[in-house]
Amino acid sequence: MVKLKDVAKKANVSLATASLALNDSKLIKEETKKEVLYWAEKINYIPNIYARKLAKGKSYNICIMINSKNFFESPNIYYLKIIGGVIKESEDTEYTVSFSFYRDKEELKLLSKKRNKHNMDGIMILDVIEKNMLDNLIKDLKIPIVLIDNHKKFKNIYGVDNDDFGGSYKATKYLIDLGHKRIGYIGYPDKHPLGKECWGGFKKALSDNNLREYCVYKKCRSFKSVIKSGRNAMAELLEKKLIPSAFFCASDYLAIGAIEVLRNKGYKIPADVSFIGMDDMELSSEIEPHLTTVRINMEELGRVGIKKLISIINNNYSGEVKTIISNEIVERRSCSRIN
Amino acid sequence: MVKLKDVAKKANVSLATASLALNDSKLIKEETKKEVLYWAEKINYIPNIYARKLAKGKSYNICIMINSKNFFESPNIYYLKIIGGVIKESEDTEYTVSFSFYRDKEELKLLSKKRNKHNMDGIMILDVIEKNMLDNLIKDLKIPIVLIDNHKKFKNIYGVDNDDFGGSYKATKYLIDLGHKRIGYIGYPDKHPLGKECWGGFKKALSDNNLREYCVYKKCRSFKSVIKSGRNAMAELLEKKLIPSAFFCASDYLAIGAIEVLRNKGYKIPADVSFIGMDDMELSSEIEPHLTTVRINMEELGRVGIKKLISIINNNYSGEVKTIISNEIVERRSCSRIN
DNA sequence: TTGTAGGCGTTATCAA
DNA sequence: TTGATAACGCCTACAA
Numbered sequence: 288m289v290k291l292k293d294v295a296k297k298a299n300v301s302l303a304t305a306s307l308a309l310n311d312s313k314l315i316k317e318e319t320k321k322e323v324l325y326w327a328e329k330i331n332y333i334p335n336i337y338a339r340k341l342a343k344g345k346s347y348n349i350c351i352m353i354n355s356k357n358f359f360e361s362p363n364i365y366y367l368k369i370i371g372g373v374i375k376e377s378e379d380t381e382y383t384v385s386f387s388f389y390r391d392k393e394e395l396k397l398l399s400k401k402r403n404k405h406n407m408d409g410i411m412i413l414d415v416i417e418k419n420m421l422d423n424l425i426k427d428l429k430i431p432i433v434l435i436d437n438h439k440k441f442k443n444i445y446g447v448d449n450d451d452f453g454g455s456y457k458a459t460k461y462l463i464d465l466g467h468k469r470i471g472y473i474g475y476p477d478k479h480p481l482g483k484e485c486w487g488g489f490k491k492a493l494s495d496n497n498l499r500e501y502c503v504y505k506k507c508r509s510f511k512s513v514i515k516s517g518r519n520a521m522a523e524l525l526e527k528k529l530i531p532s533a534f535f536c537a538s539d540y541l542a543i544g545a546i547e548v549l550r551n552k553g554y555k556i557p558a559d560v561s562f563i564g565m566d567d568m569e570l571s572s573e574i575e576p577h578l579t580t581v582r583i584n585m586e587e588l589g590r591v592g593i594k595k596l597i598s599i600i601n602n603n604y605s606g607e608v609k610t611i612i613s614n615e616i617v618e619r620r621s622c623s624r625i626n
Numbered sequence: 627m628v629k630l631k632d633v634a635k636k637a638n639v640s641l642a643t644a645s646l647a648l649n650d651s652k653l654i655k656e657e658t659k660k661e662v663l664y665w666a667e668k669i670n671y672i673p674n675i676y677a678r679k680l681a682k683g684k685s686y687n688i689c690i691m692i693n694s695k696n697f698f699e700s701p702n703i704y705y706l707k708i709i710g711g712v713i714k715e716s717e718d719t720e721y722t723v724s725f726s727f728y729r730d731k732e733e734l735k736l737l738s739k740k741r742n743k744h745n746m747d748g749i750m751i752l753d754v755i756e757k758n759m760l761d762n763l764i765k766d767l768k769i770p771i772v773l774i775d776n777h778k779k780f781k782n783i784y785g786v787d788n789d790d791f792g793g794s795y796k797a798t799k800y801l802i803d804l805g806h807k808r809i810g811y812i813g814y815p816d817k818h819p820l821g822k823e824c825w826g827g828f829k830k831a832l833s834d835n836n837l838r839e840y841c842v843y844k845k846c847r848s849f850k851s852v853i854k855s856g857r858n859a860m861a862e863l864l865e866k867k868l869i870p871s872a873f874f875c876a877s878d879y880l881a882i883g884a885i886e887v888l889r890n891k892g893y894k895i896p897a898d899v900s901f902i903g904m905d906d907m908e909l910s911s912e913i914e915p916h917l918t919t920v921r922i923n924m925e926e927l928g929r930v931g932i933k934k935l936i937s938i939i940n941n942n943y944s945g946e947v948k949t950i951i952s953n954e955i956v957e958r959r960s961c962s963r964i965n
Numbered sequence: 966t967t968g969t970a971g972g973c974g975t976t977a978t979c980a981a
Numbered sequence: 982t983t984g985a986t987a988a989c990g991c992c993t994a995c996a997a
Contacts, residue, residue, distance in 0.1 A: 290974060301984040306976060316982060333741050337685065338974035340676040341989050358710055359925075362908075367706040371697055374725045383743065385722055386713045402672050404722065514912040547914075569701075570909065573853040575886075586698075629990060640968045645992060655966060677990035680973050 289332050297326040309334075336383075346406040348383045349596060354414040355388035361511045364568065365585045369413055369435060372589025382408075382597055398427055409596045411435060415480050431599040435592045436585070438480040439609055445599060447592040447610045451481060454581040454614045455488025458535050458563045461616055463496050466625040467533040467561065471502040473520045473545055474537035479508070485537040485565070501531040507541060517544020525552065530560060532625050539564035539571045539580050546574070546621070561622040577619035587612050628671050636665040648673070675722075687722045688935060689746040693753040694727035700850045703907065704924045708752055708774060711928025721747075721936055741767070748935045750774060754819050770938040774931045775924070777819040778948055784938060786931040786949045790820060793920040793953045794827025797874050797902045800955055802835050805964040806872040806900065810841035812859045812884055813876030818847070824876040824904070840870040846880060856883020864891065869899060871964050878903035878910045878919050885913070885960070900961040916958035926951050
């Protein structure tokens with residue numbers, strides 16, 4: 288393995304000079320730098336990052352923590368997108384990223400093991416985490432933490448979140464602008480992480496336009512079999528009431544299930560009923576009719592999150608505690624104008 | 627930061643003894659070990675993995691390489707499952723895992739940068755890779771490589787693959803055992819990575835049972851909008867021929883699209899036509915009727931892959947060049963017996 | 966069974 | 982502007 292010493296020798300400078308030159312120090316003459324760079328390239332020098340980490344006394348590593356239960360029981364494409372964003376964004380930094388699963392109770396015991404393995408300067412958490420676990424993490428580790436997609440929980444902990452409220456507002460407004468006056472809602476219970484925000488955005492859009500909710504289902508619980516929840520929702524709604532001219536669904540899968548039930552009853556989508564979802568899953572552009580939805584940019588959450596964490600680690604972050612990532616409407620074919 | 631020296635001091639032994647004790651060397655008396663362990667625990671000693679890597683002269687790191695185009699353009703849950711398996715399995719080893727995207731042409735130039743960042747003892751590749759890229763990797767890096775899910779390509783390079791052939795055989799056999807004699811096939815072109823294996827397994831099952839294929843569609847191309855491919859397939863098939871009593875589809879999404887078209891034409895599934903898919907996606911157990919399929923265990927591919935790679939790195943691998951991971955049929959409600 | 970001392974490849978602090 | 986040299990924290994002959 289060719290090392291710094293070899294480069295120094297070839298370039299006819301000392302180890303120290305070679306090191307400084309390669310790190311583009313302004314102490315070194317341009318000419319010398321060039322010479323060193325030339326030889327480094329020439330003899331294919333690859334720095335040993337571990338020696339560097341050691342000498343610098345910093346790990347330059349960020350540990351991404353993921354709840355293993357959530358991850359393995361309901362593997363979700365969102366994880367993949369966040370992870371992709373994180374890796375991508377970290378590529379051009381001096382930081383490496385490592386991943387670590389955590390479980391429920393044993394957490395604290397595991398923690399020390401994790402640290403052994405992942406010496407780290409900062410932590411990013413990809414799941415909705417419980418308060419006591421988070422408290423323990425903070426107390427034990429004393430390193431910066433950034434929470435991703437925690438739906439604005441833990442107001443005083445750094446985080447990056449999707450704008451659930453704004454997305455719901457936007458979606459509902461979109462329906463209103465299409466002329467809809469009777470708008471239904473299918474979403475999660477109030478205590479669900481997504482419940483409050485989505486419902487809030489929906490309500491606000493209505494009241495800002497002097498409208499009232501028409502037909503509401505808020506009993507979708509788990510993150511699994513969400514399509515089934517959508518079916519159940521619509522089945523229940525069909526029994527009880529008149530169907531509105533449009534629905535906002537807090538998840539595309541909810542919309543997909545609901546649409547299926549309605550179509551089976553002979554309703555035409557979007558001629559009879561319009562639907563707008565939220566998420567933009569792969570499936571959403573494949574179903575009939577292609578679903579209009581609010582696209583959530585999870586990759587962006589990951590990218591922004593890692594940048595933020597690195598800034599915090601380096602003591603030069605000065606932005607908001609919670610960063611809110613905006614989302615946009617993707618118009619497809621599940622909504623129609625009403626007169 | 628508490629270090630080994632501190633532990634040694636507390637335990638009243640030398641640095642060397644402390645080190646050996648913590649590494650459970652048999653040179654050290656049980657009693658001494660206990661004392662050292664006790665103090666390490668007590669003062670919350672966390673080894674610096676980078677110092678260790680450096681002293682050992684090994685990176686103890688494995689780099690997982692992912693084609694960024696595939697990853698970002700068609701993020702697939704399979705990636706997530708492999709990654710999950712890899713991380714999980716690496717947890718109890720001394721190896722860390724890092725991830726790195728690669729692109730097409732610039733590959734070679736990027737390579738050196740990657741190495742700077744991910745000093746590594748081995749490489750795992752998660753995508754179907756092209757021959758010339760692989761050759762370059764091998765030539766430049768000279769470290770062990772394991773290919774994941776490459777559909778048995780590159781016979782002399784270590785790899786872990788799903789048993790596409792066996793899965794197709796099994797699925798087809800399942801249909802045959804249900805009494806079906808006219809069995810259709812919806813899958814990929816012969817030159818598609820999945821094409822040959824799936825078609826081979828299907829054909830073999832038929833010929834082993836003195837049956838011939840009845841109605842074949844092999845034009846599904848991309849990995850994107852596979853559901854649409856399924857729809858197209860069935861639309862075309864409907865025009866041309868009699869529909870068989872059962873279909874094997876080389877992907878669940880293909881089956882989902884095909885079923886949709888057939889149901890819209892008034893066919894009852896599975897009363898009129900049975901379907902068996904392959905993959906077992908989340909969606910497969912949500913659609914109507916719940917899809918019977920061959921479950922591919924991608925997490926297992928990841929786990930086995932990392933174990934294999936570590937063995938190879940440590941020069942104690944003695945198994946097959948290609949490890950084939952078996953899959954199993956998940957019976958749901960899309961197949962019926964025929965008389 | 967344990968301790969001494971040198972080395973792993975960098976970076977950083979002084980002098981020169 | 983550069984060069985010695987001492988860290989960084991751990992491992993491991995070799996000696997005792």
